[in-house]
Amino acid sequence: MRSLLLDNYDSYTYNLYQLISEACGVEPLVYKNDEISIKEISKLLSEGVVDNIVISPGPGTPTRKEDIGICQSVLTTCKEVPILGVCLGHQALAAINGGRVVRAPEPVHGRLSAVQHTGHPLFADIPSGSGQGFEVVRYHSLVVTDLPDCLESIAWTCGGHHAVRLQQRGNTDDDDGHQERCSTADPIITKEGREAELIMAIAHKSQPHFGVQFHPESICTKFGFQLLHNFYTISQCYIGHTSISRVLPDPPMEGPPGRSLPPRPWPSIHTAPAVGRLADQDPLRLVWRCLPGLLSKVAVNKTSGSELLFSRLLKWEKDTFWLDSSATDRGRFSYMGGKGGSLWKRISYRLHASSSKTPQDGSKLYPESDAPHSSSHHSRTGGVVTEEDSLGMVRETCVSSFFDYMTELIAGHSLVASESDAKGLPFNFWGGLVGYLGYELKAECGGQNAHTSPTPDAAFFLADRVIAVDHLHGDVYVLALYRSPSPQEGIGALSSRQILSTDLTSAEPPTSIMKEDALHWLKIAMKELLALAVIGDHGSALESTSLNSSDVLIKQSHTHRDTQLTSKVQKHDVVSIDSECSPSNVSSLVPPFHLRHSKEQYMANIEVYRQALHAGESYEVCATTALERPHAPEPSLLYSTLRRLNPAPYSSWLSIGGADGLTVCCSSPERFLSLDRGSVLEARPIKGTAPRRPADPVEDARLAAELAGSEKERAENLMIVDLLRNDLGRVCEVGSVHVPGLMEIESYATVHQMVSTVRGLRREGTSLVECIRAAFPGGSMTGAPKIRTMEILDACEGHARGVYSGSLGFISFNDTFDLNIVIRTAVISQAYNVVNKPESGRQVQRRSSSAEVSGSSHDIEGGQDSPSERFASSSRGASDGCSGQLQSDSWVSIGAGGAIVVQSDTGSEYEEMRLKARALLQATGLCDGLHGPAIVDDAAAPYQRVERVMSRGTF
Template identity: 35%
Template sequence: MSLNAPFSEVPNGKSVHIRQSKASSSSKIIMGIRHSTRPHFGVQFHPESVATSYGRQIFKNFREMTEDHWERVKASFVRGKSGNFAENMQVANTNHLLRQVSVRDKKPWMNSSTDNLSCFVDADEKDPLWVASKDNMIMRKKSLRLRWRKLDQFAANVGGADKIFRDIFTQYGYENTFWLDSASTEKGRARFSFMGAKGGPLWKQLTFRLSNKSNAGHKVGGNLLIEDTNDCTSCTFLEDGFFDFMNKELQSFHCEERDYSGLPFDFFGGYVGYIGYSLKLECGAASNNHNSKAPDACFFFVDNILVIDHLNEDVYLLSLHDQDTEETSWLDETEQKLLNLKVHPLLERKTLTKKPALRTTPGVGLHADKSRDQYKKDVEKCLKYIKDGESYELCLTTQLRKDVGKMDSLGLYLHLRENNPAPYAAWFNFSSENLCICCTSPERFLQLDRNGILEAKPIKGTIARGATKEADQQLKLQLQYSEKDQAENLMIVDLLRNDLGRVCEPGSVHVPKLMEVESYATVHTMVSTVRGQKRLDVSGIECVQAAFPGGSMTGAPKIRSMELLDSLEGCSRGIYSGSIGFFSINQTFDLNIVIRTIVIHEGEASVGAGGAIVALSNPDDEYEEMRLKTQALAKAMAQFDEM
């Protein structure tokens, strides 16, 4: 953010260096500050400059100033004029004090209903994921039990994940089905796939829509529709918003650790679904100018789950039930169905799922909401905002659409995953909303595991694959050493370090992998990894609120960038730029960034795409990058349309 405080407000004792603004000779911007008596210095710069010669010079200057200061202190100590030499200083461990302050002080990203609670850690501190509050301690928790079975090295013997999903969950249609699909498992990017459907006694669907009046005040609310396994529905207005509701829901469950400790994954029951981009309103965003046609959040509570371990080809069957129930019928029936499966020769994709004859616009490609010229003008506006100091990076997006009528969306997804597999892919059908999601995302937004480790894997920087091995390697190196892409990636890494720092133990946030290039079927991408240890007084939902929407889809600084983008883009992003994944009943979660995704809602297919605009951006190049990110999806739709 820009330091544009009036010069008159600078406290006494500060020496200020001022740089004239090019926009106005009368405008003065603080670029550097120094205390007149203490060794305190400040400079206005953004982390992407660290990757340039100017960044190196800043650090060199700081090092020299530090060395010079301690040389003078040492000389003073030797002369007997000071007893405060660094070797005699003892620095207390501040982690405990910082934790006390963070618990006591109001968290700006928390909902008002929890702002004034004095949180505390349960006596059993060995569980880093347990969160308690005065209200929650007296809340009656719903005790659940988990039963599960394992079929060793079974998946490959019956034709793989797609055959298991079709034969077990879509034999009579694919209404209300889900599949968190690790279709690409290269280099340990992902390992497990989770799938299921409506049917268990605890199953229910949550459908949330923000109130049209959400912009009017500071408090965000919306309407929640709940449908249970017997098709009974209820509707309520959530005054404190969706995240507050989910936080209370997840804290109301209790399952004995011994029931799931033997599982190599963290999701064994809970909520699966998506968080739409508009829920940024519950995470500090100042505006939401466009209402989403699709619900702002949709989740299934799933109690029966089939899990595939792609590393070992093991299949797990899990059933969550009330503590007093001994029901095992789903486990028995599903295990028998799996054992009855036979390996069939690979059929043509069009015979795997039969497409309805009714097609409204066959052969017509995706139509962009904005023309090339309009998109380039938006890029130029972003560049002006950046030049004026309003933002450092703006992740500009647009939508492409096509009328598809009664498309076989599952058939499209199966075709898409075959040609463009991704580690954080997903399929969802919410039949009551006439909504299907075909997601092939390569990007993890945020994960919390049972050890309390938070991990984000932002992507910034994309280039097409080459036609030959030599050309492909050259393009990969071009991306790796691109100054512009490095700047984009580094800014988002810094943003996520800040987001995670708000909910992690002080000093625990680190970057084990910075700007690594990963290769997929059609593109190379630049990926970084940010990790931290979650604080004990923070819930999983609160971690999501601290970082949502993912910084790779907003820009930096996040709040102001979202406000600027809201004024530029002209329509709601909807599900695109949000997150798909799970929230387990033990408060672990794993969420992706919704990119490379086809959303089919009310007979219309939409694809969101865009790119990060920085000072080095070129409008023509940005338009081509946006189109590149849609090519695999557009090609898959065209091929499927011709089947």
């Protein structure tokens, strides 16, 4: 028996897909509510292709045609077909038959309720009543009331609703093996009274139509599997036959999900289409060498060794990258590289200019019943790819989408690896693409092309030369790729004696120029690395006659710089961010940051988001803004400071050459998505943040415990976990998506975070690009449902997010990838001029000092200029910045934000946004020479950035 699953543009539909597949044994057909006609559905039913219909949840209201689509016709036309409506589908069933759908006493999103039922067959073998174990997750703002005679209520809430609690690690005795470490005993907070008996399920008295208000597919709903199995059983009985010919193969794992995934052999014998070799392209070969323990010979401390390697070999130049696991206890490997190599390219992509008609006044978005829904009008906009190789040759190409371009690029770079490669390299990045996907690429993932980003919408290097660092063992690897038609396998690992003694001009078996180039670079890189090791072992030039004195000074000067910076960071512990930096201590040449949205506008946007939540348009909205200023700190100093102040497992330095002069200084703690050689996909969404107080261990522990027990943060996290399960469910094997870590607290240098882990086994034949596209943008930066919520954000934010909120990392030619979420990041652009605005004669009433970062603000005494005005007046005669540390004609932007849910307090959300910018402001302030964080002035800035005129196709 097979189901037709109608998707109302929800972000949990593929959780239903997975659950239906497991419960019924056959994967359902999935259509969006505007891409199939009632005639086509009738044909599927009459031909026996499908036997029943499931209507998904979704945003909006069942009385709005744009929200419910074809589902209205299905409910009125398919009267003899078993139909199950979930949430919005449940409400549509009631509305079509004359029931009332009204606003609930209060919206309930990501919270649980006990349910009592009548014993209807839909609830067979499911307990009933408070304390009996049947707890369900609810995501809704509307409820069904006043049922007509043809409908009956078969389940309702008993008691209130509460946040989820977690069981301790260890084995669980879940009801059906499909929930993971969720517990509903001993609720944190319970709402009673008006919530006592809300309708949670209905049934038609004469037709096989049923509806449930709750979400059986949520990770924390009990007996969801049993409910879907019951619907399958009802469908069998009603139709009078069983369709056992279309059954799934055995599940890919034994026992309940949540414990482990058996990885597939690598490489897979069923390669995905994007991994295959193009007919006109020779495969790639890999040459590499490991230098055991080298990092410990050059390191001053845990994190300085890799920075020394980067500084010595790549020198912070343009067109360099450093995927930097600066929090080495959570990130084992770092990767770095630069321009050069026969395969190297700089790749940028710009979407065609936005033609969106998204309303710019967010307050007018959501009248009670007629808000527009444009999900059916999303189109792939396409854009221009610009490639520049190491010789400076430039090529521009119009493409239908960047994801399609990446698919073709990867297909043309098939890597042939040896057994020694697979066994000898403990990490996944063997060369490939390194760069970022900007947030505006949502336009190619179902979202709108609402705003034009001043920075490229995607930028990558094709990196054919890589240095990898193993922080666990202290080993350093050098790797190079080259293209070779030779049928022999990759050259694999070579000994240092072989490489260092090889005369590449001597008579040896003929090799291609590309192979010679790769071997030559390997030789040079190893010499540089071994020279650093010699300096580390001997400590002076007198003991190493083959090295000149400048080589000896590298480590000494680096040690001095590291010691100075560490001392400075320690002296200005993150706790000191809460202390005020008086105007007299601030150089008049240091420009203040200003908010892209003023404090008042940011808080007004939050109120619009809350209205959308109450109207049923969204469950959670991830609001963002940016703190921006002209005259950026010197990029290498800023990143070097940031990685010490706020070490993180997904930190990154990305310096992109070309016209834009873009540099990304990232200290992200969050993984967006990764794929390993065993085809295991993993997401690690973060939702829930609290400040740290490392100088006060008792207070620090209290803040962590408060975060762990926060009802609001748990609701936020649960919603995003369910969203990520959905995104992985689109591309993973049935039954493989699971949550091994739910709402765990991780502590970083400046904040505590609530983190969950979602994993699944990639479906055979699915390319890695399809996996990325299915989940992009990361749900922790959008909210849920993703498509509708992004529309809300587009209207209120009014600006492109750019690099911020996107993803940065590597896509390896060995069919793996690891991408972060771009948060806790400064983006420095050289593509702007900064000019003073005409004098307005305005009276500045207040400024934001470092004190306001932690929530306090201070009026400026009469006659005292704001930081913005002092900078404006001084900059008329000096544009070189502060003490030579600030670059003229540059712009720095720090994105920050937070998730808005029904329980959000507007003022607290503003402070959380400022908290997330804290480490970046502190690092910038240290670079500026201040005794605290950089100044933030929330008055209107007296300067503005002027974008350099450029073609949308130019990088």
